[in-house]
Amino acid sequence: MYFEERKNKNGESFYVAVERYIDPLTGKKKRASVVYRTNTVRARRQAERELVDKIDDLISKKQGYFQGKSMLTFYDLKNSWFDTWRTTVKPQTVKREELVTDRLSELIADDILLEKITPLLIQNCLNEYREKYHSTHSTMQHIKCTLNKIFDYGVLHNVIAFSPSRVVKLSATVEEKRAKKIRLEKKFLDEREVKALLSELKGSRNQNYYDLALFLIGTGCRIGEASALTETDIDFENHLVTIDKSLQAHDLKVDDFYLDTTKTEASERVEQLPEFVIQALKRVIKRNKQFDKHMENFPSEVFRKSDFLFKTEYGVPITSHSFREILGRINKVLQIECREKYGFEWIKNAVPHSFRHIHITVLRNDPTVPLKEVQARVGHVQVETTNGYTHLMSDSQEKSVEAISRFVEKMGVSESKA
Template sequence: MYFEERKNKVGKIFYVANERYADPLTGKKKRASVVYHSNTVRARRQAERELIDKIDLIISKKQGVFKSSTLLTFDDLKRNWFETWKTTVKPQTIKREIVVINRLSELIADDILLDSVTPLLVQNCLKEYREKYHSTHSTMQHIKCTLNKIFDYGVLHNAIPFSPSRVIKLNATVEEKREKKKRKEAKFLNAKEVNALLSELRGRRNLNYYDLALFLIGTGCRIGEASALTMNDIDFENHLVTIDKSLQAHDLKVDEFYLDTTKTEAGERIGQLPEFVIQALRRVIERNKVFDKHVENLPSSVFRKVDFLFRTEYGAPITSHSFRQILGRVNKVLKLKCPEKYGFEWTKNAIPHSFRHIHISVLRNDPTIPLKEVQARVGHVQEETTNGYTHLLSTSQEKSVEAISRFIEKMGVNENIA
């Protein structure tokens, strides 16, 4: 450290304490200084202390760019990642991840030092956890995915030099691979299976489920997107639907349902509607008018008054949960009666998302429909995502509308129903 005597513009004397230090980012020598105005021992000692503090602050700030001294244990890293990550996702995603976060405390001790976490340690922890809880391959993949995100956060903040979970490969057993393929196949329906499913839905007491199925087949919408629709979203004159929101109902009471954005930014779109979907929507609207009049004449606490198009018998919006329940009952009926009624064994497990699979598969099986048109219609960004929905076998949406209309005509659903 060295000291200088200087004069300002008006000739007044002041003093400067100087010191050189190594920049932690570049290693180059730099200079810092502090000004003081009295040439006394006390003033000089005070300037020395201030200069030391100033240099320490400069270095710590620059080290903070590439060092993270606060992340010492796995719990430190886990909590810091979660607080940052949860601001980037939706509430229902946070709820699902909290379950995994709680499991991680059993997987890896919270107080273990990050320097002690190695790939072998993580692999053994995963193995022990799976054996202890007899977890499925899918569950373990979810846990490893969360670990990857946590350790990647640690790498980004220089708490660890590399992710110890990235190099670990989880291998499913032959039986697990078969079961996964079987579950996936059960969601896909061919033409005769769609026909049987629609016929059974048409026989349900609440025909809104049948018309909802037609809407989902005709548009490829996600169930949450369809649940959020109101009359304001339908342009009957131009046969268009605006998809710009989704109804969130998972683990919530009816009064707690809320509207959220679509699953992805690309999910916001305008879709062209086939005529059979327009007719289904008109039937739904007429039923809603009858229901609203009934509620007006015979009010009851069990009835709900909402603006959503697709409603249950009590007026609440049809959600993934309520539709899944109906489809579950239909699946059971078909397993028992399908051979007698339709001439084949029912081996499928229809779920709300099955209708989106049907829509995309029909369009991708028509070689005249460009992939970009399919992506725009269903709100996909990545080609891999769209191709992941295809089964058995790839601007205007007219070709899509024509293809799905031809498919639905084979089902014989163009007849008038109440």
Template sequence: MKGHFYRRNCTCKKKKCTCGAKWAYVVDVGINPITGKRKQKSKSGFLTQQEAEAAANTLIYELNQGTYLEETDKTFSDFAKEWLPIYSESKEVKPGTIRVRLHEIGRLLPYFAQLKLKDITRKMYQDALNDLKAQGLADSTREGINRTGRMIFRKALELELLKKDPTEFAYVKKDKKTIEQLEEEEVPNYLEKEELALFLETVKQHGLEHDYLVFLILAYTGIRVGELIALKWKDIDFKNHTISITKTYYNPNNNTVEYQLVPPKTRKSRRKIVVDEEVIDALKEHKKAQDEVIELLGEAYNNQDFIFAKMQRQCGYPIVIKNVRDRMKSLLRIAGLNEDLTPHSLRHTHTSLLAEARVSLEQIMDRLGHTDDQITKNVYLHVTEEMKKEASQKFSELMRSLR
């Protein structure tokens, strides 16, 4: 295998170099299949000829073993742009997830944008994660950024554009938290059963259009608000009292006419939920009122079979998530309840009440469309822990009665 060594950019005319030029090597690495000419690999920057020879020998060994890999000169920014379509096409990825990945790539660009992939070291990548922490980014945010970074570099490794993955041993630094902080963060706010009854009564008395049905279904099923808005009448089985969850609503800009219906969050999210007769009766009443509006408006009603469709301007289009959030905040204020609660809090409320009713965690997970969710587990354990205290108290009372 041909090759030679020389001092790169040496200006000395004598045999002995005094200008301090570094050593370099040039090695034949094969034949260009298009031109038929020989391909060469060169590298410079070595302090001595021995260092250049050692590096060249390593290259030659890799060539002989068939393990040689020519790393790409692409920058992180360029490859990240190539990676995103590959990622989105390789699996069922929702538009919202793509937006998150783009945001996370944007967080990495200030550190690596114009650097070549092959020049990014493990230390540089770890330093970037540490700097993001110093900026005050939350643990979950940095975990997401690291997850995206890992996917990008692992794809480059898979495509044989890199020899080493700089994210391999990277970790997200976290501050140690007190028990009080953990409990406060991991158990979200939700309504107790008396508060839920008050809230629903308030909605019934002061709600607009389909407010009552919206919050009744959210509370009685635990479905996500996006799943609720995507519901169509064909998803309701009035005979068997079930609601089928097959899609979710996506509209980041809250533009009524520019929405998307996308697959649910996970495969487990596709499910059929058995509901109470009260929910079915409320749905029937709502359908009757909606049919009257459709008949009155005729072609002016954009009938796409949505249950929660607008009845006034842009009639027939589904309501937007922001509208549900705003209505809940207003109704919580009227009821004198915690205004920081959101439609998603009703999902946690549903979990807590099922736990209180002694429904198993497995059954709750199935109903919510979860395979594994730590927050749901935390709510369940929090409620059941209180139930254990109640059992202990009852046992103590029983023993005291025997004295």
């Protein structure tokens, strides 16, 4: 360390403490300095201390670029990852992941040193946990997914050289694969099943459920996106709907429902609407006005006033839970009466997400609709594309509108005016 006397533009003296250090990123010598005003022993010693601290900070900051935090145990790594990760996702996602991280404490002891964690240890821990609790394959996949995120975080922060969980493979049993296939197939409906389901919904007391089903089929929206819609989101003149929010209602009381962002950035979109959807929306708006008038004439504590489009008979927005309950009742009715009423056995389990699947399936089965158009329409990003389209010549979604309209015409849905 050395000291220099210098002068400013006014000719006044000031002093500089200078020291060189090795840059940990480049290995080259660099220069750091601290200014002090009086040339006294006390001032010089203070400048020395400040310069040492400054150089320590510079080196620590640059080492942080490649060395990361000091973490020794699985507990250290797990907590550091969770504290960082939780700021990037929604509250309900954090709640679900907290359940998994609690399981991890039993799966892998918190005090195990990171240097002792190997792929074999991970594999054995997963096997023991599954045998002990008879966990399903999907549960084990979720646990392993969380482990992957934790260890990837450790690799990124240079705490571990590689992720020991990445090379571990989970294999489902034949029975589990068969059961999963059956569960998926029960949610996905063919044309005759869609027709029967719509017929039953049309006969329900609250016709908003029927028009909601038509809206979901016609747009491919997620139920949370549809639940959040208000009349201001609909451009009737140009047949457009703006999807830019989602209603969060899971495990919440009605008065605690809140609007959140869509599932992903790609989910924010503008969709063109078929005529049958426009007519469904007009019917919904007409009913809502009738409900508002009824609520004014016959006030009750059970009624709620809101601007949401799709509402229950009490004025609260239709959520995934309430729609699932209606569909559950219809599933039970169809299991008993489908053969007599529609000529086939009902073996399906229709859920709100079934309508999104119907929409995407219809469009993907139509050779005139480009994959990119489907992706833009439903806000769904796929890593791998399955055709030769690299871009759309137009932002129009006319092909999608035509395809889904043809499908709904087969269901016998008319475009009667509201």
